[in-house]
Amino acid sequence: MIKKLKKEELKRFEKLLLEERQKILRELEYESDQIAKTQLETSGDLAAYSNHMADQGTETERREITSQIISSRRDTLFEINHALRKIAQGTYGFCERCGKMIPKRRLKFLPQARLCIKCS
Numbered sequence: 001m002i003k004k005l006k007k008e009e010l011k012r013f014e015k016l017l018l019e020e021r022q023k024i025l026r027e028l029e030y031e032s033d034q035i036a037k038t039q040l041e042t043s044g045d046l047a048a049y050s051n052h053m054a055d056q057g058t059e060t061e062r063r064e065i066t067s068q069i070i071s072s073r074r075d076t077l078f079e080i081n082h083a084l085r086k087i088a089q090g091t092y093g094f095c096e097r098c099g100k101m102i103p104k105r106r107l108k109f110l111p112q113a114r115l116c117i118k119c120s
Helices: 007-036 039-043 053-089 104-109
Strands: none
Touching: 007 053, 007 104
8 A cells, every 4th residue: 555645744745835936936036137137237337338358257157147046946946836736636745766655854855856865
């Protein structure tokens, strides 16, 4: 017999996932706004003169880092949405590789976990 999470445990994990989802959506909105700003807005320089090459390089690096953060947040958001679908389907909490129950301790730390520690 396969042991499943109790309904109240599933509700707790669902709440955790929804809270984390909202947090990430807010962060994505903020980071997207930051990257959308023009170089002129971020530098605070209202003159029509171009910035020094070093300033431009720093700005380019900042934008690249922000893009990487956005990509990472989107990946996490995908994993959270996947976990929420699994809750709805009744398959949440099981390792996608070996099929065994993922320990609650791991799910509390990483509620969107797809694999048990042994398989990850």
